Amino acid sequence: MTSGDRSTALTALARIGFSHLAEADAALGELEQLTGAGRADAMALAQRVADPDRALSALVQIARRDAAAVRAAATDAGTWRALWDIVGASDGFAEFYLRHPDEIVHLAGAGLTVPDEQSMRAELLASVGDDDGFASDASDATWVALRVRYRRLLARIAAYDLGQDDPAGAIDVVSAALADLAGAALEASLSVARARVAGSGPGAFPREQVAATRFAIIAMGKTGARELNYVSDVDVIFVGGTADEDVVSEARAIDISTRLAVQTMRGISGPEIEPPLWEVDPNLRPEGKQGALVRSLGAHQQYYDRWAKSWEFQALLKARAIAGDPALGAEYIAAVQPLVWLSAARENFVEGVQRMRERVTEHIPAAEVNRQVKLGPGGIRDVEFTVQLLQLVHGLSDERIRQRGTLDALDALVAEGYIGRSEAEAFGRDYRRLRLIEHRLQLRGLRRTALLPEKEDDLRVLARATGLADSASGVQAAWESIKREVRDIHVRLFYRPLLSAVAALPEGERSLSTEQARDRLAAIGFRDAAGALRHIAALTSGLSRKATIQRHLMPVMIRWFADGVDPDYGLLVFRRISERLGNTPWFLRMLRDSAGAAESLTRVLSGSRYIGELMEWIPESVAWLDDDALLRPRSGAALQEEARAIQTRWDDIDGAMRSVRALRRREMLRVAMAAVLEVVSLEELSDALTTITEVTIQATLRAVRREVVPPEDDALDFSVIAMGRFGGREIGFGSDADVMYVYRANGIDPQRASQLALKLVAGLREQSEDHRLPLDLDAELRPEGRSGPLARSLDAYAEYYRRWSLSWEAQALLRARGVAGSVKLINDFIALADDVRYPVDADPNGLREIRRIKARVENERLPQGADPARHLKLGPGSISDVEWLVQILQLQHARAVPALRTTSTLGALRAATDAGLIAADAAEKLAASWHLASRLRSANTLLSGQTSDVLPGDRARLDGIGRILEYPPHSATQVEEDYLGATRRARRVFEKLFYG
CATH class of the missing domain: 1.20.120.330 (Nucleotidyltransferases  domain 2)
Structure with missing residues (x-):
């Protein structure tokens, strides 16, 4: 081969993904020499695997030991592809095939489907020579045979997984198969355990007593939910008992069961020539490590009835019988499941689950917290804890969401309206991708891990293995993006106040459909219970998603309404607002998911008719309850800008003033809600109400002036002077706006100027009228009170104050402040007022x-x-x-x-x-x-x-x-x-x- 040809060949290897090009080139040649496998085929398969260098190196090592086994695999395209996929993704499997090259042949046909549960169970039982529950051989060699056969089946699952174009989409299928395989392994190991316990050695029990002992293995956690990883602790609980008291007593059966449990665990994870499969963890049993390894069904029931903590019921959510006596397992599940769904009614249950999740995060070493795919913030546990908490709380009264699996539960929560579709879709997508990352990390060494690697080469391999990115930096960015999204949804749903409120409801109030509902409504504070029932029925009837969500919200919101001042009125207005908003998607989603919007809404509606009446006209204001920042009064500059924009949009005064009145109502409602919800202080409240009134008067004056003052009279100056509490920026809800009106002719005929000023006053008073939210412009603090003219020129005011002003009129001027119209005229009037209200010597x-x-x-x-x-x-x-x-x-x-x-x-x-x-x-x-x-x-x-x-x-x-x-x-x-x-x-x- 010329140097040019060699350079081209190495370049091709680099494009495929090899890092060590010279070594790869040599290894391809050796592999072809040992097995006859074509170089081009090998390179094509290397291009699809996670780590081409390790895959090629592993295949060469295996071929050096057993070239025939590898040669045979290379002659079958499906087997050859599966072998490349597996050793390219897993050093652990590469070592397995190096130990057992004869196992390669069993990859034939792998990758098309996952093995089904029945066939896996049958194959593992056959590997130990099971006969009616007892293995034919109780020697250590049987354990080894079981472990080898387990990994043969595991490889077939991995071949299917690694062959998927969308591996994240296949997570549920793969995880379920892994859980089924674990159950089959426990069943086969139990068969060996029975043979050992019924042996002839010291401490053995008679075979008939072992056969009469009832023993069931209950899977917990991911195994119970059929969402297991490649290498994960398999959490179990052991239940024992007797099938025949004449053959074996209950106490002796528990002793036998305990021996069976110990031996079953040893078969899976004890030291043998073939490495352990995974750790069998029985520490979720009653009293944990301190408790008996095996208990009878009655002892379990007694413990859960009397002493179990809330977290134990959360763990039981996923409990499933997977090995041993199927009838005893079913009895155990039937006994504990009702307790699971009653646990959320315990005092502080929700807070306890939330705190438990926080403790998990707190115990992660600081150096690992940002790399923890499983336990860290934004990781797998955030999804699982969120889904489980929602299930436990709402499952109190809704059997339709009582699923073991996370993805199945997520689908049910969406279907029943407990989670929004968009959030559930994001949660489900991210959960699958997180699980995919975890699977690929564990598959690499066939060991338990959930830590994102730090080295760039390892991240690059992970990127290829998952398909989530094409580079080390890309997979790191994907992880950060997933983590942020998961954490955001988790925090929003996991800490929603609705959960604590639902969990705290008395049992009789979790549903509002019973015949006693009217009496309960009357008992908690509704004066018109029959009317309240009608409103509830109108809100919750039907099969629509809106009605479904309302049915979930109502029991809690009714309690919150009842805690308010006027629950009947609050519920009535809530119904009207709900009907006004119709099927607006954000409304009910916000009430369900927001950190307090539903409770705040009940508070403002049952506590304030002022707010209720305005919210009926402005139902979209409900959205402000989701964010205190939206309840903060808007600045005068922002309101002024909006008011001026209104002026430019409307040519006619009627249209402009409709918009100005709408602006005022909206902002008054905003401030009212802020006041009731304690978002603003009294000073902020008064300032906001004053600002709204000022902007309204300014906008009204601009609109009226455009109608009243013709261009030839535009020189006329006209201003509005705030008086009283309005002048002091101290108005409250329902306050009048005390004002005075001043004008300056600026060369216009004085009589004409007076007429125009009075027209402006009349227009202001007419156009500021609002039957829904009155604004009274009160001019009684003007000179001479009701007897004096409504508007005076600046000179007339000066003359009056100089000659006839009374003491109370000087007093009234103490709070005079210009708010609308000509700024120059305002300044001149205030200068005049200062001489009157701040005398050198008080009279x-x-x-x-x-x-x-x-x-x-x-x-x-x-x-x-x-x-x-x-x-x-x-x-x-x-x-x-x-x-x-x-x-x-x-x-x-x-x-x-x-x-x-x-x-x-x-x-x-x-x-x-x-x-x-x-x-x-x-x-x-x-x-x-x-x-x-x-x-x-x-x-x-x-x-x-x-x-x-x-x-x-x-x-x-x-x-x-x-x-x-x-x-x-x-x-x-x-x-x-x-x-x-x-x-x-x-x-x-x-x-x-x-x-x-």
Whole structure:
């Protein structure tokens, strides 16, 4: 061969995947010489295997020992392909065939199907000469024969697995075959164990007693679920007993069973010439390593009834009889299965399972945690624990999801609506790929492992073995991607609050279809139980996926509704929202899967009619409950941008104002939900409500001005001045927007300017009307009150304040703040207002007049028949007391103390305290009363959907208000006492400082 030809040949080997090119070239020649196998065929087969170098090296070594065996394999295309696949993926099998080259012939026909359970069991029993449960030979050689025959069958399963174009898609078939093979091996090993225990040596038992001993092997974990790996511990539980008390007593049968268990395990994993198959692990038995190896069925039942922990029932979820006495095995499964599905009702069951999963992760060595395919975050256990927890919780009342296998259970959970299709599809796909990685890792050395390799060469082999990537970096990236997706779904589903809530339901409430449902609904707080049943029936009837999911949600949501203030109203609105959203896919999926959305929805609907009425019109707002960030008030800039965009989209004022009103309703609802769910503080709440009102007025003014002011009069300046609590950015739910209107003609005929200004005012008032969510623009704080003109020019205001202004009008200006219209005009008006509200010397007569007006307001402004102590705005020690006291301090001292020049009540109170005008403890009492009264006022509106300034006497309403303010249930008295106490303390401070 010329140097050029040799270079071309080596290049071809490199393309195939060989790393050691010279050695591979020589080995191909030697293999051809020893076996007659064509070089081209060998190279074609090498191209498909995980590790061409090791495969070729192994075949050469085997051929050196038994060339005839390899030569025979090379003459059959199927056998030759299977042999290359197996030794190319598994050093363990390469060593097996080096030990037993005569086994290669049994690969004939391998790869087409997996061996079935019956044939594998028959073949392994034949390998030990089984005759009616007893092996013909109890010598160590029988163990060796069993192990060799086991690996012959294992190789046929591996040949099928490695020959698949989509190996991940075949995971369930391969895993089930591996579990069946394990069961067959245990059965054959038990046959040898019986022969040994019934032998003639010391400690042997009579054959008839062994035959009369009932002994069953129960598979747990992956073996029980028929999802076993190539090399995995096989978790088992042993059950013993007697078939005939006259032949063998129960106690003696347990002794015999214990010997059988020990010998059966030895046959599988004891030291012999042929390596062990896998570890038989009996430590899931009652009391674990400390407990008896074998117990009777009755002893098992007694333990599980009295002492078993929750994790033991989770383990029993996959229990399946796989060897020994099939009737005893069936009796065991029938006895423990009901206990499995009742276990989730135990106290803190869900939290216990969650904590157990966390402990598994915590015990992984730090250096391995990111490489652990099985136990690490985003690994196999995340999928399995999630599926098992969902099964255990919902399987309490739904037999259709009681499957052993993870993939079967996942399909059932999807079919019954407990997991969304997209999440289940991702979970199932990732689970198959993770299992494929685990299989290939274990197949490599025929040893138990679940650690992703670190060396690049090993990662490259894994990439070829799995087909998930074509390079070391590619398989690493695939693993990271799978891990992220699995972990995300696991966290979302495994920690969903719905699980704990379902598990905690009393047994009688896990289903709402019984005849006693009406009585139970009445008992837990529904006033109209019959109506509630009608709503539930409307939501859950039918065969649609929507109705299925509602049936799962309802038992828990009913409990949450019942914990609220008005469960009947909450359920009614929930039904209406559900009907409005129809088959919207995200709605029910979010309630089922979100970290608290369902509970939050029941809370806002049963606790606030204000929210319920708005949510009926804006049902898509439910989506905000999935993320607190969506409940945060939007910034003024964002709202202003949206409002301006509305202006550009609509040419007519009606269309524009419909959109502006919709914007306001939506944002008011957002803030209301945030308030009830404690996402915002009172200060944030007031600021948000003020911002929404400002943006609404600004947008309305722009729309109205476009209609009212013709281009030739565009020089007209017009502005809206916020007054009162609106000016102080202190409004709550149901508050009016106190305003004044100012204009400047800028050369336009004064009469014309006045007419246009009044038209603007009329347009503002008309277009701001909203029958669903009223916005009252109240101009009563203008000069001369109701008797004065609605709008004045800036010059008219200046003239009025110079000549006729009264003390209360200067007081009113303390909270004046421009919010809409001409910025220059606003600045000029505020400069004018500053001269009036911050006088160099306060007029003593004016201050006396303010005190006189305050006393008159307390006597005359209260609604007829109202208890003054319960009036949140005008009552003693309430909002007006604090505000009037702060305002009189501002009138007296704001000129000298610049910090007092603020429209904020609490801001001015803090400034007065800092300036030594009021003692800190006194200011604290005033602020506490003002703060509580303001919160109660908003909570009252949120609860009832109606504005009221009176603290209700009705205990149920008081309790509802308290719940909104974060009081525990049944706190009506505490709410009342806290308010009356706070106002009494504030009133004493007020009287001392205001009138003193």
